Amino acid sequence: MAAFGGTDTRARKLRWSLLNTLVVVYALVPVLWIMSLSFKTPATLNDGNFIPREWTLENYRSILSTTEFLRALVNSIGIALIATAIAVVLGTMAAYAIARLQFPGKRLLVGVSLLIAMFPQISLVSPLFEIERTLGLFDTWPGLILPYITFSLPLAIYTLSAFFREIPWELEKAAKMDGATPGQAFLKVIAPLAAPGVFTTAILVFIFCWNDFLFALTLTSTERSRTVPVALSFFTGDSQFQDPTGSISAAAVVITVPIIVAVLFFQRRIVAGLTSGAVKG
Amino acid sequence: MSKERLSEDQASPGSPADAPGQAEVTSANGSGRGGRAGGGRSGRRTLTEGQRSERRLALLLCAPAALVMIAVTGWPIIYSIWLSLQRYDLRFPADQEFVGLANYVEVLTSSYWWTSFGVTLLITVVSVAIELVLGMALALIMHRTIVGRGLVRTSALVPYGIVTVVAAFSWRYAWTPDTGYLANLFAPGSAPLTDQASALAIITLAEVWKTTPFMALLLMAGLALVPDDLLKAASMDGAGPWQRFIKVMVPVMKPAILVALLFRTLDAFRIFDNIYVLTSGAQDTSSVSILANTNLIQALNLGIGSTMSVLIFLSVALIAFVFVKLFGTAAPGSDTEGRR
Numbered sequence: 001m002a003a004f005g006g007t008d009t010r011a012r013k014l015r016w017s018l019l020n021t022l023v024v025v026y027a028l029v030p031v032l033w034i035m036s037l038s039f040k041t042p043a044t045l046n047d048g049n050f051i052p053r054e055w056t057l058e059n060y061r062s063i064l065s066t067t068e069f070l071r072a073l074v075n076s077i078g079i080a081l082i083a084t085a086i087a088v089v090l091g092t093m094a095a096y097a098i099a100r101l102q103f104p105g106k107r108l109l110v111g112v113s114l115l116i117a118m119f120p121q122i123s124l125v126s127p128l129f130e131i132e133r134t135l136g137l138f139d140t141w142p143g144l145i146l147p148y149i150t151f152s153l154p155l156a157i158y159t160l161s162a163f164f165r166e167i168p169w170e171l172e173k174a175a176k177m178d179g180a181t182p183g184q185a186f187l188k189v190i191a192p193l194a195a196p197g198v199f200t201t202a203i204l205v206f207i208f209c210w211n212d213f214l215f216a217l218t219l220t221s222t223e224r225s226r227t228v229p230v231a232l233s234f235f236t237g238d239s240q241f242q243d244p245t246g247s248i249s250a251a252a253v254v255i256t257v258p259i260i261v262a263v264l265f266f267q268r269r270i271v272a273g274l275t276s277g278a279v280k281g
Numbered sequence: 282m283s284k285e286r287l288s289e290d291q292a293s294p295g296s297p298a299d300a301p302g303q304a305e306v307t308s309a310n311g312s313g314r315g316g317r318a319g320g321g322r323s324g325r326r327t328l329t330e331g332q333r334s335e336r337r338l339a340l341l342l343c344a345p346a347a348l349v350m351i352a353v354t355g356w357p358i359i360y361s362i363w364l365s366l367q368r369y370d371l372r373f374p375a376d377q378e379f380v381g382l383a384n385y386v387e388v389l390t391s392s393y394w395w396t397s398f399g400v401t402l403l404i405t406v407v408s409v410a411i412e413l414v415l416g417m418a419l420a421l422i423m424h425r426t427i428v429g430r431g432l433v434r435t436s437a438l439v440p441y442g443i444v445t446v447v448a449a450f451s452w453r454y455a456w457t458p459d460t461g462y463l464a465n466l467f468a469p470g471s472a473p474l475t476d477q478a479s480a481l482a483i484i485t486l487a488e489v490w491k492t493t494p495f496m497a498l499l500l501m502a503g504l505a506l507v508p509d510d511l512l513k514a515a516s517m518d519g520a521g522p523w524q525r526f527i528k529v530m531v532p533v534m535k536p537a538i539l540v541a542l543l544f545r546t547l548d549a550f551r552i553f554d555n556i557y558v559l560t561s562g563a564q565d566t567s568s569v570s571i572l573a574n575t576n577l578i579q580a581l582n583l584g585i586g587s588t589m590s591v592l593i594f595l596s597v598a599l600i601a602f603v604f605v606k607l608f609g610t611a612a613p614g615s616d617t618e619g620r621r
Contacts, residue, residue, distance in 0.1 A: 016426045017428055027437055122551065125577055153349065
C-alpha cells in the first residue's frame, strides 16, 4: 500500500514531509515544553523562554530524593501492570465469545459493557469510597485495580471483538482440513493472527490505567497506593518545595518517558494491531 | 473481487467454526455462504450437541468479565441512586434522612448545575467536532504518508499516551503569565486562565490535543478496511482525491467513524482531569464532573453529589441513545452491526 497510484515524485515527497512535520510539531511541542521547564533553574523558570537559558538537574535530584515520588512510581507501575494483565485475559475470553460464538445473552453482555463504557466514573466515586472503606479496600492496590479492570474491560472487549471479527477464520478450517488438530490450528494459525490485536489492547489498557486521575484521587489517601498523577498534583501545596513548577515538571517527565519509550518501541505493533493486514486475506 | 471478499469475511463470524458438517462447504465462494447461513438458521430451532457446547463455552468465556463488571459497578450504581434520595451530609451524619426527589429539585433549580452543564456541553460539542476533522486528517496522514511513516505515527501516539494531568500542567504553565511561552506570545500582560472565555478555549485546546490521536487511531482502524483495489478502481474511473474520500472511504469507514464519535462524545462529557489542573473549575469553567466532585469530596455532601452523579449518568445515557437511534451506531457483537 506504500505507493498508491502514480509515481513518487519529489514534489509529493516534499508535500508529505511538510504534513509530517506539522504532525510532529503538534504532538511534541507541549512535551518539549514541560521537559524544558524541568531543566530550568529557579532563576530562569519564569522567563517564558521555550528553551532553558540555564540548565540544571536539580529538579530531578529533588523529586528522586523523596519517597513520596518514588513510592508513587512503584504504585503506578504495579497497579497498571496487574490491572492490564487481568483485563486483557478477561477481555480476550469475552471478545472471542462475542465475535465467534452464538449464545443467548450476547446482546445483554454487549449492552452492559457499553453501559459501563459510557458510565461517568464520577458517579461511582462516592459509593466506591464508602464500599471500599467498609471492605478495607480503600487506599490499597486492589482498591484501584478493581475499578481499572472494570472500566478498561469495555475498551478491551470492543477492540478485541472488532479485531477478532477481521481474522480470516476460514484459515482455521483450512488448517484442520490439512490435518491439523484444533489445538494446532489455534496455536499455529489463529494465535499469531490474534496476537497483534491482544498486544495492542494490552497497550491501550495499560495507558488507560497509567493515565487515571479521578479514581486515584478519590480512592487513595496515603503513599501506600497513591499513583504518580495524583502525587504530582499534590506537589503544588507542598511546603517542601518553594516553587513546585520545577518539581512537577520533572515528575511529569519521569512518568512520560516510559510512555514515549513504549511508543517508540511498540509503535509498529500498536498500529499494525489496529490496522492489521489480516482483513485483506 | 476484493469487495466480494470483504463481505464474505463479514458473513462468516456469526457462523460456528466447528459445527459438524459445515467445514466442506466453505471453500466455494457463493455457495459456501448460502450453505452456512442456511445451516445456522435451521439449527436455531433444534439445538444440536455442537451448538449446546458452543453456548456453554461462550458463557464460560464471558462469565469472568461480566462478573467483575457487575460487581464493581452494579451495587455502587444502586447505592448511588439510593444516596441521591437521601439528605446525607458527612459533616452532619445525624441528619441523614430519606427526602425523595428533593435533592433533584435542588440541583435542577441551581444555577451552578446549569452553568456547569452548559460548559460541559459546549466543551463536548466543540472539542469532538474539531477532533473529528483533525483526527481524520491525522488518520489519513498516518495511513498514507510515503515518507517518514514511522516517525509520524510514533509522534502522533505521544499525546494519546501521555498522562492527561502531565499534559494539563504543560498547558497550564504555557498559559501562565510570564512563565509561559504561549501566554507571552498571544496574551502579553493578561492571565488567560483567569477569564472564562479564554480559559474554556484553553481547556478545549488541551482536550483536543490529548484526544485527537485516539480518534485518529480508531479512524485508522476503519481506513484499513478500505480495500486499496477499490480506491484504485475509483481512481481509474476518474474520481479525484475528494471524491474517493467521500464516495469510497467514508461509506466503508462509517461504522468506525460513528463508534469513534460515540466514544469520544461520551468521554468528553466526563471531562475532569484537564479542568481540575487548568482552572479547578474557577471562573465558571466547572464541568458537571468537577461540580459533582466538589460536592462529594470537598463538601462531603453525598446526597447532592450523588444526585449530580445520577443526572450526569442520565445525560450520558441520553447522548448514547440519540447516537444509536439517530445514526444507527452499532455495538460490536450485535447482529445488526452496520458494516455495509
